[in-house]
Amino acid sequence: xxxxxxxxxxxxxxxxxxxxxxxxxxxxxxxxxxxxxxxxxxxxxxxxxxxxxxxxxxxxxxxxxxxxxxxxxxxxxxxxxxxxxxxxxxxxxxxxxxxxxxxxxxxxxxxxxxxxxxxxxxxxxxxxxxxxxxxxxxxxxxxxxxxxxxxxxxxxxxxxxxxxxxxxxxxxxxxxxxxxxxxxxxxxxxxxxxxxxxxxxxxxxxxxxxxxxxxxxxxxxxxxxxxxxxxxxxxxxxxxxxxxxxxxxxxxxxxx
Numbered sequence: 001x002x003x004x005x006x007x008x009x010x011x012x013x014x015x016x017x018x019x020x021x022x023x024x025x026x027x028x029x030x031x032x033x034x035x036x037x038x039x040x041x042x043x044x045x046x047x048x049x050x051x052x053x054x055x056x057x058x059x060x061x062x063x064x065x066x067x068x069x070x071x072x073x074x075x076x077x078x079x080x081x082x083x084x085x086x087x088x089x090x091x092x093x094x095x096x097x098x099x100x101x102x103x104x105x106x107x108x109x110x111x112x113x114x115x116x117x118x119x120x121x122x123x124x125x126x127x128x129x130x131x132x133x134x135x136x137x138x139x140x141x142x143x144x145x146x147x148x149x150x151x152x153x154x155x156x157x158x159x160x161x162x163x164x165x166x167x168x169x170x171x172x173x174x175x176x177x178x179x180x181x182x183x184x185x186x187x188x189x190x191x192x193x194x195x196x197x198x199x200x201x202x203x204x205x206x207x208x209x210x211x212x213x214x215x216x217x218x219x220x221x222x223x224x225x226x227x228x229x230x231x232x233x234x235x236x237x238x239x240x241x242x243x244x245x246x247x248x249x250x251x252x253x254x255x256x
Contacts, residue, residue, distance in 0.1 A: 018090040056088035
């Protein structure tokens with residue numbers, strides 16, 4: 001209690017009025033619990049003399065901003081309780097800094113100069129700008145989208161291949177292509193087999209793209225988890241589709 005009282009005196013001497021008032025107020029509570037009425041009375045009087053000199057700062061938080069999930073407001077690196085938003089609060093005289101932050105949003109920073117016994121307001125913006133997605137997240141999104149599209153293509157064309165194959169075999173009345181070749185109606189049914197073959201090839205390409213994209217997405221998340229803290233700010237991931245004579249896939253690269 002004695003140490004806190006001396007600290008309050010020190011704050012008052014250097015002009016930190018709100019800090020001194022808060023410390024004297026705490027001494028009042030501690031002295032009361034300790035059963036020391038003289039100390040309690042002295043600290044109460046010191047705090048009372050400081051009250052009219054206290055600067056009052058109101059941090060105005062618009063309703064649209066207050067509804068932002070995870071919003072945190074700091075005054076001079078100290079979190080301001082939500083119950084104190086939009087209400088005047090004692091602060092030390094001088095330049096006061098305010099910072100508002102929220103997940104996936106750019107921080108907002110402001111400052112205001114306030115004098116002894118002065119009352120001022122500092123209004124925050126109605127919203128915080130969104131933070132652009134890192135390059136690797138964009139790449140992962142592209143890869144994931146390509147994978148989903150490839151999977152859908154594979155399923156659709158794979159189903160079409162099965163349907164055309166069954167029609168081909170049914171038109172010949174047999175169960176294999178070789179048996180169908182012996183059938184007199186093979187020449188009429190052969191286009192169905194060609195169509196089934198082409199659909200199967202497209203389906204295969206679709207599944208290859210889906211598998212490659214899924215692997216690329218997983219690799220980007222894994223690399224980011226392993227290297228995220230050491231990744232330079234200007235590093236980004238790139239994903240490029242690749243189609244060749246033997247199949248299709250994606251090329252994963254990194255730009256520095």
